[in-house]
Amino acid sequence: MTIYFQGSFQRGFGTYPLKGDALRAAALTAIEAGYRAFDTAQMYGNEAETGAALASSGIARNDLCITTKVHPDNYCEEKFLPSVEASLKALQVDRVDALLLHWPPADGDVAPSLRLLQSAREKGLADAIGVSNYTARMMHVARAVIDEPLVTNQVEFHPLVDQRKLLAAASETGIPLSSYASIARGExxxxGLFAEIGRTYGKSAAQVVLRWILQKGVPLNTMSTKPENIRANFDIMDFTLSSIDMERIDALNATGYRIIKAGQLPWAPEWD
Structure with a gap:
């Protein structure tokens, strides 16, 4: 089993929507800052550029945690494994540390794609497997459908959306959550609460948000092209938010801000 989400891998660098020189520069800055976990996807169209940047970094493959995600258009027997093999070739690796299903299938029947995902793991194409954008119900179905443990359900997770149902499902199913859109794309x-709390700890508003996510037990992904922000997003392990400050931030869950709404994409489900 991979050491997914242990130690420094709790803080991953997301690559969406980066491409070209911007991706290479950001990834190498992230490596310098201490990041060793990198997240990409077939849908992003940047696996080859991500692979090239990591290959040029000088960091040993075993010291990296690479995650990619299968496009829903490839959730069929004739496309699934060939698409994963193409991803590995683009990333210049013989297996990824974690292979995720990027979205539930449009018809909501998660079982067939989960079985295909398990077959990729059995063929040695991934050290671990997981899902993304699953509802609580889907997490329970997933746990019942396949024997292989799922290392994550990567979901939109930030203080402005209430994800208590998913956190409960994570506890019930043993499928941990991880976050994308960790600062709600700037929302x-x-x-002002985050900056106010940050002044108490000598940290930025963004660092307070990211620390809140980690203290919820949720590993996170962040993305920036600015070197100072890349470094700051990684530098969140030297302070702990008090229970009072955690509760003040929790209250913002009622904002109900969600970046990707049901129906916005063909695969976006009715959220919990």
């Missing part, structure tokens, strides 16, 4: 900065 959190419209709320």
């Amino acid at each position: 959190v900065f419209k709320h």
